[in-house]
Amino acid sequence: MIDVSGKWALITGASRGIGRLIALEMAKRGCNLVLHSRRLSHCSSLLEQVQRLGVQAYAVEAELSDLDAVEDMMTRIDRTGTSLDIVFNNAGVQVAYRSAFLETPSEDYIKSFAINTIAPMRICYHVLPGMVDQGFGRIINTTSGIALDPQQAGYSASKAALDKVTVDLGSKYDGTNVILSLADPGWCRTDLGGPNAPNPPESALPGVLIGAFVDDRRSGRLFAAPHFSGMTLEHAVQQAETSCVVPYDR
Template identity: 35%
Template structure:
């Protein structure tokens, strides 16, 4: 077992997820970099290790209950606990329509990754955090899921991120004292998903997630944040 905090970051092999892994590892956490593609995960982890961080690449498909269960068992066996869960893995599908014309299957596919995956991971790991009275959960959401400004952009993606924000509130209540659960909006970031025309770097996009993952006891919970500031739902 280890005395340093253990953090799991889903979708950690690229973009914002990889940068969250890098920043957490360089702050001294032992990061479990989760990716569907084991080779890509190992390559991303190797780069962070060379920079001085402690990272272990782990296989994970957030859409697969068996994959999540296998990882939960491995974490318990090798580390005895999980201190930080960052639900970053997500899909933004080519939707090609509006809310009335997009096929229901596209909504289901978006929800499976962007909502059901985080739900399953919370159910796997938050009970242990609750029992210990300590833990951090960060849901990487989006301004697209913000009801206060929602329009017609990417309806399936937007709906899935709004659902993720609702999950944040629910898990914050269920986690009990000491388990801080928050959503964050990274903004429009230069990644494979955001494109090279986006104004923000991966480092900027990851900053608020890292801040929430390392909150001190008594920090905020059940909130939605952008650039370390609480924003409306």
């Protein structure tokens, strides 16, 4: 299990929900943070919290449906001189629940793919060369276990696409110290999951953190947070390294 103290992590969607929990846990372990939200003001209280924990941190803003804004955000991070070691592509959107699913509009797919698939992959493509050059990197893309739900087709399809491109891209880095993983938080009571979800956001820990701490040079795995709920992070990482299957090993 790696030590993240002194490293830099970008967390998208950091201002609330699971993203906020990730930020606080990483800060407690000494990791410096770049906190993303749609508006800088959304992260102001979190920024103060993590800085009080003794780490360096700053906020960036970008509307992830605007892919030019995503590229601009990454350029601004580069200009600070920050070398990102870890990326949590946590932000996502569930645009609508369509009871009349045969009337699902194209816009559901367009917005879902922009935010849930294309934006995180543009971030991946931007940071990977630097991670390779420095000989270390961890990318954790947040997916979903949603299935058999055509009422949320745009969301479901965009997450399935993210799974595919993450696994395929991860295969190119397997065996190196740049590790790409997927994390499924489970259905949690967040702004995205809604008030009727069965699980509190805290149940996603430590599962959503595992991909930042694994140290076995294997990429492409899915870490389903409910399987690790209640464990210490150390135990969860040990379990993940010994029992989670890499897709292209099959």
